[in-house]
Every structure is written in structure tokens, then in C-alpha cells.
Amino acid sequence: MRCKYVLPSGEQCKANAVKNSTHCYFHSPLISEAEKKAAQAKGGANRARKLDQPLPGIKLEKLADVKQFMSNVIGQAAKGEMDTRAAKDLIYMATEWRNTQTAYINKKGSEDICDIF
Ligand SMILES: [Zn+2]
Numbered sequence: 001m002r003c004k005y006v007l008p009s010g011e012q013c014k015a016n017a018v019k020n021s022t023h024c025y026f027h028s029p030l031i032s033e034a035e036k037k038a039a040q041a042k043g044g045a046n047r048a049r050k051l052d053q054p055l056p057g058i059k060l061e062k063l064a065d066v067k068q069f070m071s072n073v074i075g076q077a078a079k080g081e082m083d084t085r086a087a088k089d090l091i092y093m094a095t096e097w098r099n100t101q102t103a104y105i106n107k108k109g110s111e112d113i114c115d116i117f
Contacts (some may be wrong), residue, residue, distance in 0.1 A: 003027050051086050063105075066098045 003013035005027035015024035019088065026036055060066050070091055077087035 025096050052083070060094070060097055063098065065100055066101065070094050 001017045003015045003017045003024035003034045005013040005024065007013060009072055013027055015025055015026070016041070018028060019024055021028055021030070025031060025039070031114070058065075058069060060069060073087050073090045074084065075082050076082040
């Protein structure tokens, strides 16, 4: 059953109601604000992602380094050695880094990005 709470916009809440209740967890009048706040904070902590083990020292200076890094991350995730969400984050960061590097190369005609930081 859908939560019966009506949002200030006039739209009905889209969350599912808690079992044997007419409201979702966050709109339930039976759950105190303090409990809801604590649950929200806990949810935030659960969403924070950390690698189980730190990766060995990584130097991403040239495009080939980034390519190698991405290849390693994908390989580890594929073998089940790394959380796929963590791998996705690392690939995202590596992609951003690669794009920055590529933009620099296009501008300066060199792979030496270190002197721009
Ligand atoms: Zn609701």
C-alpha cells in the first residue's frame, strides 16, 4: 500500500507504507522525529563507500597510466575482488582525470600535466 501522506505540493507520497500501517516510515505519526533523524543519519553512513583494502600507491600521470588503472579496476571488479559500486566510483574519477588530461594535451600538446597543479 502507498503512503497516505500528502506533500505540500498536493501530491501523495510515492513511498510504500510500512507493513500494517497507512504511512511510510518517514511520514508515520507513530515514529518519533528523533528516531527518524537517527535512521536518516545511519542511512547516510551506510551509503558512504570505502574500499575494503586500500589500493597500492597509484600514479596517474600519463594517459597510459589511467588506461592501466581502469583496466585493473575493471579486472578486479569482474573477479569479485572489488565492490562494483566502489569500482564504478573509481572509474568515474579516472574518467574525469582522463578528460582533464586530454583537455590539457589538446591545449598544450604535451602529456605533462603535473605543472598545472
Ligand atoms: Zn510517505
